[in-house]
Amino acid sequence: MVELVIFVLMGAGTLAGGVTVVLARNPVRSALGLLGALVSLAVIYVVNLAHLVAAVQVVVYAGAVLTLFLFVIMFIGVDRQEDTSETIPLQRKLVAGLATVVALGGAVLVSRGRFTWTPASGEAAEIPNGTVQALGGELFTTWVLGVEVTALLLTIAAVGAIALAFHRRSAESPTED
Amino acid sequence: MDWVDLLFVAARVVGVFALLVVLTIVNIWLERKIVADMQNRVGPARAGPWGILQTIADGVKLFFKEQVTPRKVDLGAYLLAPFLAVVPAFLIFMMVPLGPGLEIAGRQVPLQGADLNIGILFILAMSSMAVYAVVLAGWSSGSKYPLLGGVRATAQAISYEAAMGLAMVAVVMFSATAPGAENGTLSLAEIVERQSGTWSGTVAFLDPVVGLIPRWYVFPQVVAFVIFFLAAVAETNRAPFDLVEAEQELVGGFHTEYSGIRFAMFFLAEYINILSMCAIAATLFFGGWNGPTWEGIVPGWVSAVLPVVWLMLKSYVLVVAFFWIRATLPRLRYDQLMTLGWKRLIPASMLWLVISTVVIGFRQFGLPFIG
Numbered sequence: 001m002v003e004l005v006i007f008v009l010m011g012a013g014t015l016a017g018g019v020t021v022v023l024a025r026n027p028v029r030s031a032l033g034l035l036g037a038l039v040s041l042a043v044i045y046v047v048n049l050a051h052l053v054a055a056v057q058v059v060v061y062a063g064a065v066l067t068l069f070l071f072v073i074m075f076i077g078v079d080r081q082e083d084t085s086e087t088i089p090l091q092r093k094l095v096a097g098l099a100t101v102v103a104l105g106g107a108v109l110v111s112r113g114r115f116t117w118t119p120a121s122g123e124a125a126e127i128p129n130g131t132v133q134a135l136g137g138e139l140f141t142t143w144v145l146g147v148e149v150t151a152l153l154l155t156i157a158a159v160g161a162i163a164l165a166f167h168r169r170s171a172e173s174p175t176e177d
Numbered sequence: 178m179d180w181v182d183l184l185f186v187a188a189r190v191v192g193v194f195a196l197l198v199v200l201t202i203v204n205i206w207l208e209r210k211i212v213a214d215m216q217n218r219v220g221p222a223r224a225g226p227w228g229i230l231q232t233i234a235d236g237v238k239l240f241f242k243e244q245v246t247p248r249k250v251d252l253g254a255y256l257l258a259p260f261l262a263v264v265p266a267f268l269i270f271m272m273v274p275l276g277p278g279l280e281i282a283g284r285q286v287p288l289q290g291a292d293l294n295i296g297i298l299f300i301l302a303m304s305s306m307a308v309y310a311v312v313l314a315g316w317s318s319g320s321k322y323p324l325l326g327g328v329r330a331t332a333q334a335i336s337y338e339a340a341m342g343l344a345m346v347a348v349v350m351f352s353a354t355a356p357g358a359e360n361g362t363l364s365l366a367e368i369v370e371r372q373s374g375t376w377s378g379t380v381a382f383l384d385p386v387v388g389l390i391p392r393w394y395v396f397p398q399v400v401a402f403v404i405f406f407l408a409a410v411a412e413t414n415r416a417p418f419d420l421v422e423a424e425q426e427l428v429g430g431f432h433t434e435y436s437g438i439r440f441a442m443f444f445l446a447e448y449i450n451i452l453s454m455c456a457i458a459a460t461l462f463f464g465g466w467n468g469p470t471w472e473g474i475v476p477g478w479v480s481a482v483l484p485v486v487w488l489m490l491k492s493y494v495l496v497v498a499f500f501w502i503r504a505t506l507p508r509l510r511y512d513q514l515m516t517l518g519w520k521r522l523i524p525a526s527m528l529w530l531v532i533s534t535v536v537i538g539f540r541q542f543g544l545p546f547i548g
Contacts, residue, residue: 004530028316032254035309055298063305064335070312071331074324131294 006047013040027073031066038062052132185286190271190335193290197270199274201448205232205527208500210308215504236441244437249319259439260448262310265303270453273298274366276466276484288466288485289366295364297345300457301338304412307450308334311414311421311431314443326430329511330421333411336518337418341408343526347401348394348461354537365457368394369465395462402462405524406495411452411518413447415499417506420514455495456488463491 013036020033038061045054088094139147206221206229213220221228246255271290278287293299308330315327348368353361355371356378362368376396377388395402411418420429432443459465468487470480509517 026251028251028254032313051293051295052298055302056294058302059298059305063302063338067305067308067312067331067335069296070309071328071335074316074328074331132363136360 003047007044010043010047013037019069021078028070029075031070034064034069035062038066052135181284185281185284189286189290193271194267197267197449197452198445200452202232202236203229204448204452204496205235205411205444207496208503211497211500212504215501222235241440242437243436244439247319249435249477251317251319251432254313255434256439258310258314259442259446261313262307263442263449265307265310266446266449267455269300269303270449270456272300272354272467273453273456273460273488274369275488276481279481287306287366292364292366295363297349297363301342301345302383302448304341305334305338307446310443310446314435315431318431321432323431323433324430326421326427326433330414330431333414333418333421333514333518336515337408337411337522340404340518340522340526341412343530344401344405344408344524345461347526347530348398350530350537351394351398364467365460369460369467372464373467391464391467393462393464393467398462398533400525401533402458404526404529405458405461406498407517407522409458410499410502410512413450413454413499415447415451416503417508418514419508420511422424433473451496451499452492455492455499458495459488459491465491 015037017033017035017040020036021030024030024033032164038057042054042057042062045051046058086092209221209231210227221231224230224234246252252435261300272293274287274289274292276288278285278289280286311330311334312327315323315325318324349361349363351494352358352368352371358371363373372392372394374392375388376390376392380387390396414421419430420430427433432440435443466484466488468484470483472480475483
């Protein structure tokens with residue numbers, strides 16, 4: 001029962017955050033809406049005993065990525081007028097159609113009984129898949145190649161970003177640096 | 178979980194909150210006294226003995242002051258920001274284990290707000306949430322100087338969080354070397370328990386010496402401790418890293434437009450954060466509540482209280498170091514702050530992480546290729 005209440009509250013919070021992201025006039029408001037959506041989602045993860053996923057969600061997305069968003073928004077200037085002309089043709093109609101399809105699909109799935117409400121019960125220890133130890137073991141034994149390749153990819157991306165930034169700067173002012 | 182358990186949980190939460198408020202009152206007075214002594218001043222001396230009631234007087238005054246709301250503020254965010262500052266600060270301290278736990282009426286009651294198995298990640302998550310308060314306060318005030326403070330806060334938080342996280346990772350990995358442990362742990366209560374006892378049995382030929390040294394992680398992880406402490410000073414926006422509220426250039430920084438109790442909440446959050454960071458440093462590196470309890474020699478209630486006393490003593494050594502740094506060092510320039518973060522602390526913490534990984538690996542699995 002408690003779980004259902006939290007789910008409804010946090011689900012509403014997530015939806016409200018998402019709607020704010022789209023509808024807010026001010027980009028800082030949009031970023032705040034995204035923050036609300038991310039945190040509400042993290043609470044839903046906690047209710048499902050996925051503590052690690054929740055913490056990672058808050059650390060990575062709310063903590064790092066969104067702070068970066070806010071930094072860029074404030075750096076560029078918060079009060080600048082936005083260009084609100086829509087470049088994708090039929091944008092609004094496409095969104096409305098997609099929303100209808102998703103809502104209809106959800107309604108069909110619920111009505112045919114494909115969703116059941118299974119409350120998470122007991123301690124987190126009974127479901128070891130979500131713990132740090134279990135996840136770390138999996139990542140560094142079964143999936144070690146994928147982890148290492150991803151690490152390499154991220155390193156290349158970081159080096160590329162630095163190279164691009166320095167390339168442009170030295171082209172503008174060849175005497176500096 | 179019946180209602181008695183719920184009562185204990187509520188008591189723990191309320192207890193931690195009360196402790197934090199009382200200690201904040203003491204800390205503000207302590208800082209003013211220490212800084213005054215270092216600058217050959219008297220400091221607060223009028224209210225109560227040694228001026229100890231000064232903070233309460235200030236708090237009451239701030240409660241009843243008019244709260245000025247400038248016309249250009251973005252009201253929602255402006256009102257939200259002080260709460261966003263206090264809540265994460267409070268939640269971080271919930272993670273600190275204050276003692277080994279008591280047995281009351283046949284129930285085991287841990288002396289900790291909450292023991293999560295991801296405690297350290299939770300601390301990092303909450304300290305990254307704390308920056309939103311500063312950013313929102315700066316932006317929503319609708320004024321130049323707070324906005325500058327807010328932009329500075331974002332950059333600073335991102336830079337120093339990375340170094341702090343990496344320093345914590347080194348400790349987590351090192352906790353895997355505890356006797357009988359299979360892997361590292363992110364639970365703070367567990368990390369404290371793994372620091373009990375002495376280093377006896379780790380370095381064979383030095384055993385008479387290391388057998389006397391407590392098993393605190395500061396000895397093998399001293400580099401991680403230094404990085405963590407520097408990052409903690411920067412995370413709490415304290416001098417010499419207080420560019421967010423640099424009085425000489427930004428009036429008051431992000432809280433320029435706040436007054437009355439809203440301003441007091443930012444102040445409260447800052448001092449709670451100082452205490453939490455010091456308590457976490459004491460927990461990760463100085464053995465937390467570990468210490469002699471002299472069970473059987475002193476009365477039972479004394480041995481029960483002593484762990485809390487040890488933790489507080491260790492924390493307060495670091496808190497005084499915070500005040501000492503503030504009274505001594507001039508503020509960094511913005512580019513110096515970024516250079517220290519990105520070019521010194523983060524590479525240093527990564528290098529230290531690699532070194533400790535290699536050493537832990539050799540001790541655990543032996544040298545490669547020879548057996």
